Amino acid sequence: MIHFLIPDLLLLILPFLIVVSRIFSSKRSLIPWYVAFLGLITIFVLLNCITVGETQLFLSNWKVDRFGILMREFLVLAALMGISFSKDYFNHTSDFTPRMHQLSEFMGTVIMATFGGVVVISASDLLTFFIGLELATIPMYALTAWNKKDSEGSEAATKYILMGSVATAFELFGFSYLYGFSGSMHFTDIAASVLINPSSPLLWISVLFLLSGIGFKLTLFPFHTWAPDVYEGAPTPVTAILSVTSKAVAISFVTVLVFGPLNGVKEQMAPFLALLAGTTLFVGNLGALKQYKLRRFMAYSSISQAGYLLIALLGPYEFALSSIVYYLFIYAFSNFLTFFIFGVIERNRPETFDSLRGLSKESPILAVALVIALFSLAGIPPLAGFLGKFQLFYSAAQNHHYVLITFAILNNVLALYYYIQLIKSAWVEPADPTAYRLIVNLRQKVWIIILSVAILLGAILPFLNDNIFKIINY
Amino acid sequence: MTLLNCLLLSFILFGIGVWGLLRRRHLVAMLISIELMLNAANMNFITFAYFSSGDSTAGAVFNLFVVAVTACEMAIALAIVVSMYRKRHSLDVNELRSLHE
Numbered sequence: 200m201i202h203f204l205i206p207d208l209l210l211l212i213l214p215f216l217i218v219v220s221r222i223f224s225s226k227r228s229l230i231p232w233y234v235a236f237l238g239l240i241t242i243f244v245l246l247n248c249i250t251v252g253e254t255q256l257f258l259s260n261w262k263v264d265r266f267g268i269l270m271r272e273f274l275v276l277a278a279l280m281g282i283s284f285s286k287d288y289f290n291h292t293s294d295f296t297p298r299m300h301q302l303s304e305f306m307g308t309v310i311m312a313t314f315g316g317v318v319v320i321s322a323s324d325l326l327t328f329f330i331g332l333e334l335a336t337i338p339m340y341a342l343t344a345w346n347k348k349d350s351e352g353s354e355a356a357t358k359y360i361l362m363g364s365v366a367t368a369f370e371l372f373g374f375s376y377l378y379g380f381s382g383s384m385h386f387t388d389i390a391a392s393v394l395i396n397p398s399s400p401l402l403w404i405s406v407l408f409l410l411s412g413i414g415f416k417l418t419l420f421p422f423h424t425w426a427p428d429v430y431e432g433a434p435t436p437v438t439a440i441l442s443v444t445s446k447a448v449a450i451s452f453v454t455v456l457v458f459g460p461l462n463g464v465k466e467q468m469a470p471f472l473a474l475l476a477g478t479t480l481f482v483g484n485l486g487a488l489k490q491y492k493l494r495r496f497m498a499y500s501s502i503s504q505a506g507y508l509l510i511a512l513l514g515p516y517e518f519a520l521s522s523i524v525y526y527l528f529i530y531a532f533s534n535f536l537t538f539f540i541f542g543v544i545e546r547n548r549p550e551t552f553d554s555l556r557g558l559s560k561e562s563p564i565l566a567v568a569l570v571i572a573l574f575s576l577a578g579i580p581p582l583a584g585f586l587g588k589f590q591l592f593y594s595a596a597q598n599h600h601y602v603l604i605t606f607a608i609l610n611n612v613l614a615l616y617y618y619i620q621l622i623k624s625a626w627v628e629p630a631d632p633t634a635y636r637l638i639v640n641l642r643q644k645v646w647i648i649i650l651s652v653a654i655l656l657g658a659i660l661p662f663l664n665d666n667i668f669k670i671i672n673y
Numbered sequence: 674m675t676l677l678n679c680l681l682l683s684f685i686l687f688g689i690g691v692w693g694l695l696r697r698r699h700l701v702a703m704l705i706s707i708e709l710m711l712n713a714a715n716m717n718f719i720t721f722a723y724f725s726s727g728d729s730t731a732g733a734v735f736n737l738f739v740v741a742v743t744a745c746e747m748a749i750a751l752a753i754v755v756s757m758y759r760k761r762h763s764l765d766v767n768e769l770r771s772l773h774e
Binding site: 325330353375432 | 687690694700703704707710711713714715717718720721725726727728731732734735738739742743745746749750752753754756757760761766769771772773774
């Protein structure tokens with residue numbers, strides 16, 4: 200039985216369906232948008248209906264397990280939020296850059312990148328793994344340069360594709376040594392060779408290349424410098440999609456690698472991962488302190504979140520996976536909520552902290568939602584972000600990485616400072632009387648309310664987190 | 674021709690690619706350097722497929738896929754470079770300074 204492949208196949212077909220429906224409908228028709236929206240919802244519902252008992256294999260290199268299903272749900276949900284957020288940028292200008300065009304092709308590209316993420320999660324040999332990673336990143340380059348009339352967008356895309364291709368080359372070099380070391384492409388064979396011969400120099404050169412390659416994609420410390428430029432130059436919806444989907448794909452890449460083929464040397468790799476995680480979140484937090492542009496600020500914030508995610512990898516298998524999935528869900532909700540609010544603000548105001556001034560007087564709901572989103576990103580107790588961070592630290596604590604956890608918690612204080620800077624602009628500083636009025640349409644209102652409620656209840660309602668923790672922990 | 678010689682050759686090729694990427698400031702030259710790095714990895718795969726006792730078809734097939742994937746990547750890269758050239762009329766990366774701290 201291959202019923203577990205149905206959602207994957209649908210996700211693969213959906214981009215083509217969207218583009219074809221665009222050809223057969225009039226120019227202003229909303230049919231492609233509905234096809235994309237309803238298609239993603241259908242896939243999400245199908246994923247929830249599927250019961251995968253044990254790990255299922257298709258042709259020995261397509262693996263579907265509990266973690267895979269949860270990550271698929273996450274990626275589809277992120278794509279759904281991404282296209283809902285992008286829709287408005289095709290209707291009007293924002294932050295004084297020109298309006299974007301070709302909505303249906305844009306949505307198709309986003310869903311293609313999502314499918315790439317699904318391939319990365321399902322891969323159980325190096326070739327599938329590599330193709331999945333490329334399928335997830337190549338659409339991102341095109342999305343970054345989507346707005347042809349915006350010269351900052353093409354500059355950001357140039358920087359992104361140069362850095363991304365170098366990362367690909369490093370990863371490929373690492374893969375080639377891994378193949379040479381084990382004589383096989385398949386993860387189980389590689390894992391077996393790693394167990395037999397854990398101190399081979401070929402293996403460690405390969406690990407070095409793989410870590411630096413993935414460092415670029417996950418924006419880890421010495422390789423993070425491209426991220427703020429790309430996040431600032433790309434169109435805002437693309438920034439939101441990059442910071443959620445692309446980061447999720449990168450962290451699942453590391454997860455699959457560390458708990459799959461490299462499981463035998465996980466203990467020896469732990470100090471490197473701990474060092475990368477610690478420096479990344481420190482540098483991300485330091486960088487965010489002096490920002491005044493909203494999207495650049497979000498770039499540094501997401502760099503430090505990548506550091507937090509990496510901490511969980513130091514724990515044992517079940518704890519690491521469930522905490523990463525849970526944190527990714529919460530991170531996506533908080534990040535998209537922040538971006539929805541920024542989307543409302545930058546519609547006809549410049550994109551800086553100053554544009555937030557007087558938000559509490561002008562639109563109290565938006566100001567409250569902003570507080571919820573940012574406190575969740577910072578990890579303040581009643582909100583879901585706190586539980587997410589707690590689980591990440593709990594996972595690392597299983598293997599006694601207390602120094603790193605203490606360092607991360609101290610860093611959280613630093614993070615709280617800069618998130619509160621943003622809240623101060625919204626709540627304390629007086630309004631600018633010359634600023635344009637805010638316009639919130641129905642879709643934005645609905646999403647802002649849904650996401651705020653999700654963050655508020657995510658930690659309190661037991662069925663949400665039980666789903667994730669029970670499914671993986673059995 | 675031994676395994677070590679072939680590995681050294683592809684490592685040197687990779688090194689030339691990295692050096693070119695850091696040294697050259699012309700976008701197309703940088704893309705060529707990246708292509709050199711990717712092909713060094715390809716040569717590694719073929720070397721291992723030729724000399725290793727394991728699954729040698731996998732390594733030989735892998736680089737066909739890599740060639741196809743990098744062709745897609747370079748197509749997008751060139752499209753982006755063209756769209757940037759239309760805006761700025763220059764391909765010097767030192768002039769990419771409108772986004773910075």
